[in-house]
Amino acid sequence: MSRRLVAHLDMDAFYASVELLHRPFLRGLPVVVGGRRRQPLEADPEDLSTWPRLRDYVGRGVATTASYEARALGVHSAMGLMKAAALAPDAILLPADFEEYRRMSHRFKEAVAEIAPVIEDRGIDEIYIDLTDVPGAFDATPDDRLAGARALGQRLQQAVRNATGLSCSLGVTPNKLLSKLCSDLDKPGGVTVLDMDDIAARIWPLPPGRINGIGPKAREKLEQAGIRSIGELAAVEPAWLIAKFGKSTGAWMHEAAHGRDERPVVTHRDPKSVSRETTFERDLHARLDRDTLGGIFTGLCEKVAADLARHGLVGRTIGLKLRFDDFRTVTRDHSLDAYTADAGTIRWAAGQCLKRIELTRRIRLLGVRVGTLAANDAIPAEPRPARGRGSPESLPLFEDLD
Missing domain, CATH: 3.30.70.270 (Reverse transcriptase/Diguanylate cyclase domain)
Known part of the structure; x- marks a missing residue:
């Protein structure tokens, strides 16, 4: 060996199994986990008819995971809950409990x-x-x-x-x-x-897509070339793969098909950025839903700041991410003169990013990111940017819209 x-x-x-661990009476039933836990479930363990069913869901949430019984009906993670409801209307729907x-x-x-x-x-x-x-x-x-x-x-x-x-x-x-x-x-x-x-x-009879890293586009190209198994991929000349997929990817695919991989187990990995984002239950209007957006925005900045503090990190590049109701995604960055992990400073800098985005459509997703990270104890003390002072709540959002 x-x-x-x-x-x-x-x-x-995992998520479904944790839920079933606390609710063993749901074992053997199709269970889907999705959405957020806003209030305790008020359902009777002895009366399954009181538990929420997927058929009653209305919204744009996605399935976080599904029990194996639900998977057998075609439900899988990242599937829209409305689509999942069409496949498994009687499945129990449980909100996610990430804590x-x-x-x-x-x-x-x-x-x-x-x-x-x-x-x-x-x-x-x-x-x-x-x-x-x-x-x-x-x-x-x-x-x-x-x-x-x-x-x-x-x-x-x-x-x-x-x-x-x-x-x-x-x-x-x-x-x-x-x-x-x-x-x-x-x-x-x-x-x-x-x-x-x-x-x-054991490996060569499997389809190429079972190899982690061979995605849908690569699978389609291989299928078009008549390559339907990892064994057939292993038999292809490396030169053909390089010509088809590029030098790096082609060479890697040849090695992967033969089961070769020298990557070490990495016990520590420095993050490139820390971020938080949320997709809204309904599309929000930048002016009409200003207060709602402001509260969500503040919460995201505070969570990012808490994540930075927990990992002993500070950052200098603050990023904002918006996805509109037409699914167009826009990102903007703002670089600070000094490192920070302060929620107010993060929110101010993200607000500067916001000023550079045309808000003509309703907003579907909002995210905040902090990059250019460093260990907090490795950075000499620097004054915070003056315009970042103040609690997050005191800083206006969408201030140029009135």
Whole structure:
């Protein structure tokens, strides 16, 4: 077996599973998580008819996730809830509780770290784990050359279940690319282990789109060329791929099809920016909904400031993002003379960005971003920009519209 062992751990239908953990009486039913938790659910656990159904939803929200029963009906994450309602009208609709999801995410990662501390965090519900130096990883038996890797994967899976009560799936292979692919092969609750010798049998029959990084456009091009499996992709001359997809992408596709990936497990990654954004339930008018927009805008700036403080960061480039009712997206940046993590300064600078956008259409999405980041303790003390002083609430929004 390769002397490198990497696991990709992916929680099974994470948000839905957390909700079902607290509501076991909904297990076995199609459940969709989407929208926001504005007030406690007032539903009777003994009377399922009192629970909100997808058919009654009206709005533009999207599904955050769905239980496997709902997925069997065609519902998937990022699908519009109105479209999901047409596919699964009787599905239970639960609002998302991100605070609880973050708490459970922290818990499962802590459980994994007690066994294998070299972890690359890839989001709230997935991680890469370097198992190379974990004792027993390369143990083998006469009947199973991958026995140690398999046992270690099952041990990690059980640790997650003991800590959270939740199920996860793992791919355990010599590299990140294969492990990411394999963690999805035996969901839910699977542990898929393979070595480079297994690629032809387990990986090559799969469609190229199963490789993380081969998107819809690339899949279409490959389909048009008659390439319908990873094995067929592996058989293509690298020169053809380079001519078709460019030097970098073509060469990468050739390596990926053969299961080759030398990327390390990265335990720390410096963020390039910190941002918050929200999509409104209805399109908002810059003048008629000025107070509503102002409150949302202030909240976004305060959340970004809190995120910066939590990570010990400051930034100098403040960005604003607007998406209009025709789905056109506009972004603007404003550079400050000094680093900041102050909500009032962020809001003032984002307001300067706003002045450079023509607000003739209703607004669908609003976002605030802080970039050009640095560690707070690495920046010498500098005076805050004078025009950024004041509480966020005291700073006007859309002030030039009256």
